[in-house]
Amino acid sequence: MHNGKKYLSESLIQLTILLSLIGVRVDIDSYLSGYYDPPLIDIDLGSSSAYAQTPFHSLRDTLDGYSLHPKCPELDDFFASRRLLDQVRHLGSPRFPTQLNAWLVQQVSASSKADDEEEDADAGPSPNTDPDPTPGCQDGGHLPWGTSPGPGTGPGPSDAAACGGLKEARDSKAAQAVVCRHLKPHQLPTVLQQQQQQQEEHPEDEAPLLTQLADSSTLEQENLLENMATPSDPADPHPPAADIDPQWNSLFSDMDVLDSFGPERLSDITSPISQDVSLLDAMVAGAAGVHRSAGGPAPPQQRGLLRLESSGSALGLAALPFASVCDMVPDTCQHGGGGGLDEAVFDHINQLGLGGLDSMDDQLMRTLDRSDSQLLEDVDSDSGLSLESSSGGPVSPGSSEISSSSSSYREECGATGYSSEVDSLPAKGGPASYSYSYSDSDSVWHNHSYSSSPPPLLLPAPGSRRAIKQEPLSEEEEEEEEEVGGALGRAEPSRDELRARAMCIPFSARQIVDMPVEEFLEALEGGGLTPQQVALLRDIRRRGKNKLAAQNCRRRKMDAIARLQEEVNELHALRHSLRQERKRVAKSADAARQQVEQLSRLLLAGARDEAGRPLDPEAFALEVGPDGEVLARPLRRAAAAARSNTDKRKKKKKK
DNA sequence: ATATCCTGTCATTAT
């Protein structure tokens, strides 16, 4: 516990310092509260137990899905990347900040590579932004499609922007992933509107399906997702990429106009980027530039672009969840003057035909529109995961997911009481009246295995998200999947799951257990639940927590036993070595003793008494006196004295 | 049939 407190305080200090460094001191919570639930403050600050359950509820739905544990080593990388990209971003591009930033970053990366053959594409303002050469940062490696790098794993999307730049962005998968990750749930209506517009223009697209998907219930979503995944080639897990690629290619072909700068002008641009620009100034400049760029009523697509861009740099500036802080809270940003830097940069740009960049915005919007399907899928997949699958993130009771699932539950609900229904529930398999389509992890979402062996090969459930997306697992997801464990094999709901469904509780057992306590209490109080439902909710949460605690406890116990066994083995080895050493010492002592006796006999053989007669070697022993003088002591006397001593001891004992 | 293991649950205590 003491460690936990220390850890908490250290983490808070680090977080505070980092936030103050980036100039976000006042409105960060309000900003986050508008975007995320729970806010950043609710980020889990550690646990007292190394085996404590993974706080998925606090690790999810924060910071674009990439929540940052304050102790996470990637946090520095994250903010360093963000500072770099904010500086670039807020250099003042009025109309195409995202594209320009991505291009600038790419140019920085390219120049750095020219100067330094090493892989460090982040060289420059943020030299330590990527300690881990992730695929997105290396030689145009593919950013894993939809791969969630896990909480705090800054190098993921941020590398796609900072390291990869346009070269990586040309990879349509990476680009889609970047875009998809930065569409907030609250943007879904906008996306849907755009999707509908696109549907009107391109009725052959997947928009109807996706719109339907967004409005459907969870089970329907699973079916739809299955339908979407079915016609695709199994060898190609990313079928939509084919639609995106031409768009991106055309977009970047326009971007190639900027490549005509040439190295000498490039140096003009890259060198300011490397300056230690005041972040505050840069942010204000960027915000002012963006706002200036609006220049009156922006067309809807431009507004959409700005919104997307302001919500974390939809394209290249991925994984910058704070990137739009200034846009969101401009009051906190005091304009310090952009200086000649912005003007120099954008004079170049303006002189080199910015007209094409207007069309580039349109193309970008079209690209984004086309990628909306992927956005939808990503967003919806996350929601589906949180609702039905193992990740089980917090979902507010008022969310569409809950409402949809709630409705589906209510439709199937037939039980009327808690105790009677609950206690009669069979341990295996629900009543025939239940027709739930259980997902992979509702029943058991933990790893009951004590062994430290690698998790078994997980076969994705037929309707699971994994089966659809076929993406490699991030560490977090692997961990989660590991926790799901054997549940995939037996897709049976837990008893509490059945209880919850029997009582028409609009949460899964996983949700009930994983949701933050505030949300849980809110659901209890404001959920319009009956007392029986409230009691069941509390019981499910208590049992779920205790179940996880028991698992952790047993794992700890097994680990402790293993450690003790290891210690026993080490002690056995130590005892063996000590015994060997004792034998060696005894042997050498014997040898020394024999040497002494031999030398004594030799000396006694040459010794003479006062009368000049030779001494009997058997009757005398050599003795070294206190002054170093060697004396011949008669053995009989010594033996007699020894005998008398033993006699005295015996007499004393008898007394 | 029995032993053992695994897991969930309860009760209790600590944090």
Added chain:
DNA sequence: ATATAATGACAGGAT
């Protein structure tokens, strides 16, 4: 005061 974690003990299913 409440929530939660930790843990011993027990029960029941699986092997």
